[in-house]
Amino acid sequence: MIATNSYIKKWFKVACDLEKISFEKFGETTIHLFTDNASLAQGWAQENLIHIKLKVYNIQSWGWPEATLFRYRFFTEQSHKLNEDLLMYLDCDMRVLGDFSKKLNFDRWISGIALVQHPGFYRNKGLTGIVDFFYNPRFFLHLILKKKLGAKGYGTWETNKLSTAFVPRSLRKNYFHGAVWFGRRIEFLKMCEKLALNINRDLENNYTAIWHDESHLNNYAAFNAVEKLSPEFSGVPSYKNLRKYDFLIISEEKKFGEGRTPTDLSKTNA
Secondary structure, eight states, X not given: OEEOTTHHHHHHHHHHHHHXXXXXXXXXXXXXXXXXXXHHHHHHHHHHOSSSEEEEEEOOOOOBTHHHHTHHHHHHHTGGGOXXXXXXXXXXXXXXXXXXXXXXXXXXXXXXEEEEEOTTTOOOOHHHHHXXXXXXXXXXXXXXXXXXXXXXXXXXXXXXXXXXXXOOGGGOOOOEEEEEEEEEHHHHHHHHHHHHHHHHHHHHTTOOOTTHHHHHHHHHHHHSOOEEEOGGGSBOTTOGGGTTOOOSEEEOOOOXXXXXXXXXXXXXXX
């Protein structure tokens, strides 16, 4: 997890969620927290975490979009300390509602990587999908744009061929959420290393992918086999197209633009 600046307060809440849940299929559970306020996080954990272990890694006070864009770099740099068999990335502005481990068949993940279908672009099939258009008029616009662009799936794909996150139209099928993803240790860290290198290449060319780290994650998914998880692992309760799901993890409601504070370069070495 990553929590810089004011996001440390959001991390307190989701860490409490994890502390309260007894995960049926997990053994010892550890939060690896990358933050610019290590002492605050450690002091809070001593008073509030009993069943969950915490390891803290000090990073600079990155804002938007660097705090999210550099995540693969952070994890790769500390890969020798991420020793758990199963690793999970979780945004700190999420809330965990129940034991999601019961729905994870990680022994059967052929590729070792499991990604969550993006709640904003998830579409039901059949009659339920038709009903969704009446609940969500904006779906009509998305459908028109999809047909016009010749894409095979919904999503904010990177369309610039100069970016390492570019996905050809023929491969734009399943769009995944960057807020929650899983992997067995070796595959998880290999993916992070690859995406960190891709992002560095883009930055060397003075380019940032349209949706930052999520664009690169979807590039990886387009060219590699991944396990596809439902939006119950990353739901938004107000989205009517997700009404059939009993959510295990949800996005915390935020004001428009919240968390988009630019990086204060005076607080970094950049």
